[in-house]
Amino acid sequence: MAAETPAPASAEPLIQVEKFNYAYGDHQVLFDVDLNMRREDVTALIGPSGCGKSTLIRSINRINDLVESARVVSGQIKIDGVDIYTPEVDVISLRRNVGMVFQKYNPFPRSIFENAVYGLRVAGIKDRHDLEEAAERSLKAAALWDEVKDRLHQMATGLSGGQQQRLCIARAIALQPRILLMDEPCAALDPIATARIEELIHQLRGQYTFVIVTHNMEQAKRIADRTAFFYKGKLIEEDDTMTIFNHPGNPLTESYITGRLT
Amino acid sequence: MSPVPTTENPFAGDNSGIQKRETIARWALRVGSYIVVIITVAIMLHIFIKGAPVTFQSKWPFVNTQFLTELPATLHVIEDKQGNHYETDVNGADAIKKKLGDNFRAEKTISYSGGGILGPIVGTALLVIVSVGVALFLGVACAIYLSEYAKHGKFLELVRLAILNLAGVPSVVFGLFGLGAFVLTAPVFVDVPADRSVFAIPLGFTTLSFEGWDTCVLSGGFTLAFVILPVIITASEQCLQAVPQGFRETSMALGATRWQTIRYSVLPFATPGILTSSILGIARAAGETAPIMFTAALAFKDKLPWQKDLPPLPADASIFAHWDQSVSRFLGIFTESVQALPYHIYTLAAKIPQNEYAERAQYGSVFVFLVLVASLAASSVLLRKRLRAKYRW
Ligand SMILES: Nc1ncnc2c1ncn2[C@@H]1O[C@H](COP(=O)(O)OP(=O)(O)O)[C@@H](O)[C@H]1O
Ligand SMILES: [Mg+2]
Numbered sequence: 001m002a003a004e005t006p007a008p009a010s011a012e013p014l015i016q017v018e019k020f021n022y023a024y025g026d027h028q029v030l031f032d033v034d035l036n037m038r039r040e041d042v043t044a045l046i047g048p049s050g051c052g053k054s055t056l057i058r059s060i061n062r063i064n065d066l067v068e069s070a071r072v073v074s075g076q077i078k079i080d081g082v083d084i085y086t087p088e089v090d091v092i093s094l095r096r097n098v099g100m101v102f103q104k105y106n107p108f109p110r111s112i113f114e115n116a117v118y119g120l121r122v123a124g125i126k127d128r129h130d131l132e133e134a135a136e137r138s139l140k141a142a143a144l145w146d147e148v149k150d151r152l153h154q155m156a157t158g159l160s161g162g163q164q165q166r167l168c169i170a171r172a173i174a175l176q177p178r179i180l181l182m183d184e185p186c187a188a189l190d191p192i193a194t195a196r197i198e199e200l201i202h203q204l205r206g207q208y209t210f211v212i213v214t215h216n217m218e219q220a221k222r223i224a225d226r227t228a229f230f231y232k233g234k235l236i237e238e239d240d241t242m243t244i245f246n247h248p249g250n251p252l253t254e255s256y257i258t259g260r261l262t
Numbered sequence: 263m264s265p266v267p268t269t270e271n272p273f274a275g276d277n278s279g280i281q282k283r284e285t286i287a288r289w290a291l292r293v294g295s296y297i298v299v300i301i302t303v304a305i306m307l308h309i310f311i312k313g314a315p316v317t318f319q320s321k322w323p324f325v326n327t328q329f330l331t332e333l334p335a336t337l338h339v340i341e342d343k344q345g346n347h348y349e350t351d352v353n354g355a356d357a358i359k360k361k362l363g364d365n366f367r368a369e370k371t372i373s374y375s376g377g378g379i380l381g382p383i384v385g386t387a388l389l390v391i392v393s394v395g396v397a398l399f400l401g402v403a404c405a406i407y408l409s410e411y412a413k414h415g416k417f418l419e420l421v422r423l424a425i426l427n428l429a430g431v432p433s434v435v436f437g438l439f440g441l442g443a444f445v446l447t448a449p450v451f452v453d454v455p456a457d458r459s460v461f462a463i464p465l466g467f468t469t470l471s472f473e474g475w476d477t478c479v480l481s482g483g484f485t486l487a488f489v490i491l492p493v494i495i496t497a498s499e500q501c502l503q504a505v506p507q508g509f510r511e512t513s514m515a516l517g518a519t520r521w522q523t524i525r526y527s528v529l530p531f532a533t534p535g536i537l538t539s540s541i542l543g544i545a546r547a548a549g550e551t552a553p554i555m556f557t558a559a560l561a562f563k564d565k566l567p568w569q570k571d572l573p574p575l576p577a578d579a580s581i582f583a584h585w586d587q588s589v590s591r592f593l594g595i596f597t598e599s600v601q602a603l604p605y606h607i608y609t610l611a612a613k614i615p616q617n618e619y620a621e622r623a624q625y626g627s628v629f630v631f632l633v634l635v636a637s638l639a640a641s642s643v644l645l646r647k648r649l650r651a652k653y654r655w
Contacts, residue, residue, distance in 0.1 A: 063515050068414055096517040106508040108527055119516035122526070168512075175517060 012081070014039040014180065014209050015060060022055055028073060029055050031233045042210040044224035044241065046217070048261065051230040057181050060084075060211065061098040062091050071149045079145075079179070091213035097168070097171030100129045103184040106163035107156035110149050113141075114157045115167055117148065129158065133240040134174050137188075142170035143200050162193025166200065173208070178206075186219065198223050217257055221245055229253045306632075313629025316622055329378040329626055333564055334606070337619055341368045349619075351376055373614050374562060374606070375623040379630060384566055385479070385600030386548055386634075389558060390482025392596065393490065393547040398540055400487065401494030408495075409502040410524055427479030427490035434552040440485025441556040446474040449482070455504075479567065479596045482558020489553055490543040496540030501532040536647040541642040545635050551604040559605040561613065567598035603631045 013036035022030035037043045045053045076083045107115045114133040130138045139145040144166045188192040228238040229251040248254040253262040338355040344366045427487045455462040455471035462471040475481045513523040610624045
């Protein structure tokens with residue numbers, strides 16, 4: 001899994017989205033998206049509501065398979081060169097390698113500990129010691145350990161919003177995935193909790209390949225190496241974050257980041 | 263703005279009649295609600311006033327133990343020349359008559375009204391256990407499939423329609439169905455198929471014969487299960503739907519399979535609601551008469567289901583020493599026909615001549631019945647509260 005020798009910088013991108021077309025029933029929402037995401041990068045997806053950011057990010061771990069009408073029309077998403085929509089790919093092991101954090105922090109109404117080890121439990125790990133170790137490791141990685149170490153067996157729903165969201169990050173990284181997908185992870189949080197999450201992403205960058213949807217331009221500037229701008233289901237442009245914000249190549253991008261496009 | 267002096271109040275109510283209609287509507291609705299409350303209270307009071315004296319008494323232990331622990335029996339009432347009445351059972355009758363000698367004037371016998379109602383209580387409890395067990399198992403399985411696995415579409419709509427229709431089927435129809443399906447044709451393992459067997463499949467060591475389960479707890483319980491199945495399926499499905507979709511997505515995003523997701527992150531949170539729906543099921547199953555008339559219930563039976571003329575197990579026996587015998591005797595309870603409270607009440611009210619003694623037995627039974635159903639409901643509510651407190655989102 002994650003622990004392997006770092007790939008040379010020139011290696012081919014970890015996630016490759018190629019001519020990706022996606023639809024809900026007859027309603028197509030992604031058109032010919034071509035996007036590469038490199039192993040060491042934090043990639044931000046931006047764009048107005050309904051432009052398909054969530055749909056794309058949820059296609060990378062195939063959680064959108066749960067939506068009954070959702071289907072890939074054509075094109076591919078490859079991780080490490082493997083098309084993840086081929087029948088040979090087991091979605092369970094795909095999802096163990098591609099963690100996800102949702103917009104609304106949603107820990108299970110169980111104890112903090114049980115939340116942290118949920119992914120390991122369903123993977124069949126029973127050994128108490130292993131589970132405790134993993135819980136500690138992931139809670140530490142999510143910068144939550146000090147706040148909860150004395151109440152691991154209390155309900156997770158008693159934590160503050162920001163703590164709950166960090167717990168959701170902890171339970172995703174407990175599985176030691178390679179990729180972390182985050183769909184507006186701070187949308188429901190106050191500025192201080194948001195700052196802590198951003199700090200956390202800074203600490204974890206490099207260990208995981210981050211793909212983050214955000215509505216917050218400043219946030220994208222602060223955390224992302226690369227930024228991709230979507231509009232009406234199409235990828236308008238993708239570049240270095242600084243380039244996107246300082247010298248956007250497309251007038252649409254410019255009007256979006258300056259707040260003239262909604 | 264400077265205040266403009268005006269004689270008119272801009273907020274005065276208009277007198278176009280809107281106010282009046284509002285008042286009438288509110289009162290009509292209020293009166294309707296009061297009528298419902300009054301009738302409910304009247305029913306409860308009526309049963310309490312007439313039934314409580316049969317069940318309770320002023321002397322220690324304050325509960326009429328005879329009424330709760332004895333089987334129904336024929337009541338003998340003997341009258342002497344002074345007009346005194348003596349109530350007794352068949353054995354006591356002769357002794358009293360002898361004692362009275364010439365003073366004896368008349369003897370009346372009233373069927374089923376003496377003794378107690380332990381038989382019907384036990385029978386109803388067994389029927390409820392079997393039916394709620396079967397209905398919960400089938401109903402929850404069906405609800406999980408409909409809510410978590412089945413794809414939306416024509417077929418699903420058809421299944422839902424079928425379930426709704428099942429809820430509208432009169433209970434006597436279920437009774438006839440149970441008679442045909444469970445009493446007469448359900449499969450059993452036997453050594454030699456009976457003559458009435460619809461068909462038999464020899465399996466070598468035994469034969470699977472479709473000869474029915476006879477009138478017994480099992481037949482009645484399964485029949486009742488189908489009566490309450492629609493309630494349980496519909497309610498369970500609603501409870502499953504009420505669990506946030508986010509739990510499912512998160513669980514699956516963490517690499518859980520669909521079944522693991524259901525098992526750990528959907529069912530636990532739907533359970534309180536499902537239990538609530540089974541309360542309704544219990545009350546319904548306990549109260550139905552028609553489905554058990556042909557499948558399980560007898561008007562009169564002088565034995566409890568476990569009182570059979572079997573040789574006692576050897577004296578050394580712990581139940582484990584004769585495990586298979588103990589098990590088969592335990593299961594034997596469910597292959598007995600029983601008395602049941604609603605059917606017993608029906609018998610007392612409609613099948614025997616009415617007099618004060620029969621009425622007393624009726625109201626006593628009704629009262630006990632209500633208390634039983636109410637306490638079942640109360641315990642389920644408590645259980646649900648505890649689960650709710652544990653799993654809240
Ligand atoms: N479950 C769904 N069923 C049908 N259409 C959907 C569903 N989810 C999203 N869509 C549609 O797909 C489009 C893109 O939505 P989404 O990916 O959520 O956009 P974003 O995250 O950028 O706001 C929208 O037009 C939306 O209406
Ligand atoms: Mg979105």
